[in-house]
Amino acid sequence: MRPDTYMKSSNGQISIGGVDLQDLAKTYGTPLYVLDYHTLHQRMCRFQEAMASLHVPGQVMYAGKAFLCRAMAELVAREGLGLDVVSGGELVTALTAGMDPQRIVFHGNVKTREEIRLALTHHVGEIVVDSLDELRRIDQMARELGMVASILLRLTPGIEAHTHEFIRTGQFDSKFGFALKEGIADEAVSVALDMSHVRLDGFHAHIGSQILEGEPFVANAQALLAYSRSWWERARFWPRYLDLGGGFGVRYQPEDRPPELESLLARVKDTLMEYTPEGATPPELWLEPGRSIVSEAGCTLYTIEAVKHVVDEKVYVAVDGGMGDNIRPALYQAKYAAEVAGKPENRPEQVVTVAGRYCESGDILIKDALLRDPQVGDLLVVWGTGAYNYSMASTYNRVPRPAVVLVHDGDVSLWVERESWEDLMRQDRPLDLVTSLKA
Numbered sequence: 512m513r514p515d516t517y518m519k520s521s522n523g524q525i526s527i528g529g530v531d532l533q534d535l536a537k538t539y540g541t542p543l544y545v546l547d548y549h550t551l552h553q554r555m556c557r558f559q560e561a562m563a564s565l566h567v568p569g570q571v572m573y574a575g576k577a578f579l580c581r582a583m584a585e586l587v588a589r590e591g592l593g594l595d596v597v598s599g600g601e602l603v604t605a606l607t608a609g610m611d612p613q614r615i616v617f618h619g620n621v622k623t624r625e626e627i628r629l630a631l632t633h634h635v636g637e638i639v640v641d642s643l644d645e646l647r648r649i650d651q652m653a654r655e656l657g658m659v660a661s662i663l664l665r666l667t668p669g670i671e672a673h674t675h676e677f678i679r680t681g682q683f684d685s686k687f688g689f690a691l692k693e694g695i696a697d698e699a700v701s702v703a704l705d706m707s708h709v710r711l712d713g714f715h716a717h718i719g720s721q722i723l724e725g726e727p728f729v730a731n732a733q734a735l736l737a738y739s740r741s742w743w744e745r746a747r748f749w750p751r752y753l754d755l756g757g758g759f760g761v762r763y764q765p766e767d768r769p770p771e772l773e774s775l776l777a778r779v780k781d782t783l784m785e786y787t788p789e790g791a792t793p794p795e796l797w798l799e800p801g802r803s804i805v806s807e808a809g810c811t812l813y814t815i816e817a818v819k820h821v822v823d824e825k826v827y828v829a830v831d832g833g834m835g836d837n838i839r840p841a842l843y844q845a846k847y848a849a850e851v852a853g854k855p856e857n858r859p860e861q862v863v864t865v866a867g868r869y870c871e872s873g874d875i876l877i878k879d880a881l882l883r884d885p886q887v888g889d890l891l892v893v894w895g896t897g898a899y900n901y902s903m904a905s906t907y908n909r910v911p912r913p914a915v916v917l918v919h920d921g922d923v924s925l926w927v928e929r930e931s932w933e934d935l936m937r938q939d940r941p942l943d944l945v946t947s948l949k950a
Contacts, residue, residue, distance in 0.1 A: 512767075513895075514809075529918070529920050542813050543915075544836075554804040555571070555590045558803075568795040569797065570614075571593065575604075578901055580901075588610045602626070602635070616637045624648065639715050643702060661710050662712065665688035667716065668716050670718045700748070714735050731756075736785075740788060743788050751795065752795050763848070764846055764848060806895050814888065815829070815891055828891070833867015839899055846877070847876065850883065862879055865882075869907055909932075
């Protein structure tokens with residue numbers, strides 16, 4: 512739930528990575544995203560070591576949609592991970608950071624022609640195809656470029672992980688991929704195998720996010736391998752790569768219990784060996800962790816701007832951020848934990864609702880938060896915000912987006928500068944340049 516380097520003194524001062532959070536707030540302002548290098552590094556190492564312990568070929572592809580900026584892409588490359596991108600913007604970020612294109616996987620259920628051309632001309636490792644229209648477009652554009660595109664087909668195996676419906680993606684009627692039902696996936700495989708400018712390298716399936724059980728992951732592997740076995744028997748096609756996606760849950764609340772990674776992957780390996788037919792080589796296993804690498808490495812700092820007592824003894828603690836920097840509570844009722852910095856243990860605790868600054872009734876960051884003596888001017892720390900906070904941030908109400916800093920062994924590195932009001936206005940143009948309007 513908290514970064515690995517979390518420390519709290521007897522007077523309530525909180526530090527991450529050897530840096531006092533109140534000092535960070537004074538230097539960089541609030542709201543402020545803070546990432547802990549040690550936690551990031553440990554999570555990346557854990558996935559790589561777990562994969563290596565299987566003694567089968569594999570690759571860890573960090574899911575950039577969880578959190579990506581140039582420095583993060585550089586860190587991913589330095590740590591030896593691959594990178595999963597879902598847009599031209601994420602791809603350009605990765606390329607600018609010096610990421611090896613062959614270690615990039617390009618996802619997304621809608622890729623524009625411009626994005627596909629960008630991926631092809633930079634020879635990304637694999638493009639994950641999500642529709643027949645996209646498949647034909649890739650084949651045509653690869654023909655025009657005189658090349659063969661390497662692809663995976665995204666399959667939906669009919670597995671409904673126990674998570675929120677907005678982040679559940681493995682069911683047959685999902686907007687993602689080709690269903691293993693009614694011949695939908697079969698048609699895609701047949702078309703791909705017949706194309707001259709596309710090489711089908713394997714299959715991908717991502718069944719959802721924030722999954723706190725191991726069984727759905729094993730079931731996903733079984734479904735993909737059973738389907739692969741059917742194509743071996745009918746056409747001697749066997750996947751080179753099998754991408755099981757991500758979705759590994761993290762601790763947002765103390766009671767959250769993510770699955771144990773090493774034992775889970777051991778079960779996946781057993782499945783891999785069981786289904787691989789005689790005469791075929793087991794496919795290389797790919798995983799795409801995002802949230803499980805970056806979520807607990809991050810926290811967000813806010814300044815308490817108001818403490819409002821309303822009817823029925825309800826108390827709102829209003830902060831200087833909200834749904835613009837963390838849309839997840841409003842979008843799918845995500846739950847977070849928080850604490851007030853600088854409050855010793857002898858201060859009284861109070862149940863409050865942490866409210867954001869945006870003009871929406873739904874801008875509530877935390878319901879029923881247990882905070883220690885919250886007062887105007889205090890620093891509120893919300894834990895577990897490394898994933899899908901910065902990456903989903905907006906300028907709603909024309910509020911600039913926060914800065915991002917990395918802390919490590921007492922040092923601070925500015926990864927993303929805070930937006931200013933001038934930044935918000937930079938793309939705007941005055942009315943007299945809109946030539947279609949008449950005076």
